[in-house]
Structure formats: C-alpha cells, structure tokens
Amino acid sequence: MAPVAVLVGPPGAGKTTIGEAVAGALGVGFADTDTIIEQRAGKPIPDIFVEDGEPAFRALERAVVAETLSSYDGVLSLGGGAIMDESTRKLLLGHTVVFLSVELADAIKRVGLGAGRPLLAMNPRATMKFLLEQRRPLYTEVATHTVITDGREPAEIAVEVTALLGA
Ligand SMILES: Nc1ncnc2c1ncn2[C@@H]1O[C@H](COP(=O)(O)OP(=O)(O)O)[C@@H](O)[C@H]1O
Numbered sequence: 099m100a101p102v103a104v105l106v107g108p109p110g111a112g113k114t115t116i117g118e119a120v121a122g123a124l125g126v127g128f129a130d131t132d133t134i135i136e137q138r139a140g141k142p143i144p145d146i147f148v149e150d151g152e153p154a155f156r157a158l159e160r161a162v163v164a165e166t167l168s169s170y171d172g173v174l175s176l177g178g179g180a181i182m183d184e185s186t187r188k189l190l191l192g193h194t195v196v197f198l199s200v201e202l203a204d205a206i207k208r209v210g211l212g213a214g215r216p217l218l219a220m221n222p223r224a225t226m227k228f229l230l231e232q233r234r235p236l237y238t239e240v241a242t243h244t245v246i247t248d249g250r251e252p253a254e255i256a257v258e259v260t261a262l263l264g265a
C-alpha cells in the first residue's frame with residue numbers, strides 16, 4: 099500500500115490545503131503527518147517544540163512518515179521539514195511526490211506571523227528565507243513533480259495536481 103501522492107514543500111506552500119482538495123477531487127482519504135503527530139503526542143506542535151524540543155518532534159515525525167508511507171493509501175501531506183531527514187528522503191524513493199513550490203513573498207503572506215509554526219515564531223521573514231534556501235535542493239531531490247503555487251488560487255493548483263496524477 100502506498101499514498102496516491104505525497105505533498106512536500108515549505109511552510110505556506112499549501113500542502114495541507116491542496117492535499118485536502120486533491121483528496122476530495124479523487125474521492126480518497128487525506129492525512130497530514132502533523133495532525134497524526136499531534137494526536138500521538140496529545141498536544142499541538144508548538145507545545146511539542148517547547149516542552150519536548152525539536153529533536154523529539156523530528157523523531158516522532160520520522161516514525162509517522164515511515165509508517166504512513168507504507169500503510170496509507172490516500173493523499174498524504176508532510177510537514178515542511180520532514181525532508182531534512184536523510185532516511186525519510188530514501189523512503190520517498192519510488193513514491194509519487196509532488197513538490198509545491200513557493201517563493202519568499204507568497205510564503206510569508208500565507209503564514210503571517212508564523213502562528214502554530216514554532217520555527218517561524220521569531221524573525222519569520224529571515225527564517226523563511228533561510229529555510230527556503232536550505233531546503234529547496236532537498237524538495238527537488240525527492241520530487242517526481244513540481245507545481246509552482248505563487249500567485250495562484252488553491253483551487254487552480256489542486257486541479258493541476260489532480261491532473262498530473264492522471265485522474
Ligand atoms: N495558493 C494559495 N494562495 C493563497 N493562500 C493559500 C494558498 N495555499 C494555501 N494558502 C493559505 O496559506 C496558509 C497555509 O496553507 P497550508 O495549507 O497550511 O500550507 P502548508 O501545509 O504547506 O504549510 C493557509 O491559511 C491557507 O489557507
């Protein structure tokens with residue numbers, strides 16, 4: 099069993115929003131690893147970062163991604179930093195992976211002051227700029243498809259992603 103598609107990209111790319119819409123269009127389930135992590139931890143992501151630390155979040159994330167990649171058959175959205183882990187990147191090989199790309203201006207507009215995203219809690223613009231530069235090669239490495247989202251409405255992006263999945 100494997101997800102119909104795995105969505106990756108930086109915070110604000112629209113992985114959660116587009117993933118839900120694509121799953122709806124395909125008539126399949128939708129899962130977001132961040133939601134599963136919150137359920138497992140019994141608390142929201144910012145609380146995990148504050149109380150347990152980022153390494154604890156990343157360990158939980160690695161386990162949840164590995165599990166869902168082998169057992170989930172709907173559309174799966176990952177958290178933006180999941181691809182930082184080398185073992186996760188290896189596990190993505192052979193999957194249909196859609197990189198939703200977004201540049202700094204739109205990413206910042208979409209995440210605002212970073213509420214709910216602990217990495218962006220301080221200096222959201224500078225942090226986002228750094229994350230985009232650091233991670234772009236990794237998103238590209240794991241992607242089988244890339245969809246540009248800047249200046250586009252979610253509905254239009256979802257139609258493009260659904261079409262490239264052959265549906
Ligand atoms: N193409 C888009 N245009 C404008 N706003 C968007 C777009 N995609 C997502 N958003 C908005 O940006 C915010 C972040 O989207 P989300 O799906 O949570 O992104 P991600 O899961 O990649 O971090 C949400 O408020 C969402 O409604």
Ligand SMILES: O=C(O)C1=C[C@@H](OP(=O)(O)O)[C@@H](O)[C@H](O)C1
Nearest residue numbers: 108109110132177178179215216
């Ligand atoms: O970029 C990151 O490292 C993170 C992105 C978040 O998910 P989104 O990309 O859905 O915002 C969430 O997993 C966590 O706050 C860490």
Ligand SMILES: [Mg+2]
Nearest residue numbers: 113114132177
């Ligand atoms: Mg998300």
